Amino acid sequence: MSLQNCRLVSLPKITDGRGNLAFLESYNHIPFQIERVYYLYDVPLQTIRGEHAHFELEQLIIACSGSIDITLDDGYTSKKYTLNDPCCGLYVAPLIWRRLENFKNRAVCLVMASKKYQESDYIRNYTDFIRVARNK
Numbered sequence: 001m002s003l004q005n006c007r008l009v010s011l012p013k014i015t016d017g018r019g020n021l022a023f024l025e026s027y028n029h030i031p032f033q034i035e036r037v038y039y040l041y042d043v044p045l046q047t048i049r050g051e052h053a054h055f056e057l058e059q060l061i062i063a064c065s066g067s068i069d070i071t072l073d074d075g076y077t078s079k080k081y082t083l084n085d086p087c088c089g090l091y092v093a094p095l096i097w098r099r100l101e102n103f104k105n106r107a108v109c110l111v112m113a114s115k116k117y118q119e120s121d122y123i124r125n126y127t128d129f130i131r132v133a134r135n136k
C-alpha cells in the first residue's frame with residue numbers, strides 16, 4: 001500500500017451561534033464501515049504512540065482537541081501531518097506504519113476503525129513491516 005492511498009479528509013461542519021458540529025458517515029466521508037471507536041487522551045508530551053502497522057485495518061484519525069503530529073510511512077517514503085482541526089481527519093490505509101507524537105494542548109486523538117481489536121492484525125516490528133511492505 002502506498003502513502004498515496006492515505007489522505008486528509010475534510011469533514012462537514014455545521015456552524016451557528018451555538019458552536020460547531022462536525023460529523024462523518026461510513027462509506028460517505030470514509031471508505032469503510034466503522035466497527036470500533038477508540039481515543040487516546042492525557043498522553044504525556046514526550047510520549048510516542050502507535051509505531052505499528054496493520055495488515056487490514058483502515059482508520060480515520062481526528063485530533064478532536066489539541067494538536068498531534070502523525071508520521072505515515074509506506075516502507076519507502078514517509079510523510080508528516082499535524083492534526084489540529086476537529087473537522088479534519090487523516091485516513092490511514094492498511095500496511096502503513098504510523099507514529100503519533102507531540103500530543104499538545106490536551107490533545108484527544110479519536111480513531112474510527114474498520115474492524116474490532118485484533119492483535120493478529122498488528123505488525124509491531126519495523127523490520128517485519130519493511131519486509132511485508134516491500135513484499136520481500
Ligand code: TYD
Nearest residue numbers: 036037038040048049050051052116117118
Ligand atoms: P497500543 O496498540 O499499544 O496503543 P498505541 O499503538 O495507540 O500506542 O494499545 C495499548 C493497549 O490497548 C494494548 O494492550 C492493546 C489495547 N487495545 C485494546 O484492547 N483495544 C483497542 O481497541 C486498542 C486500540 C488497544
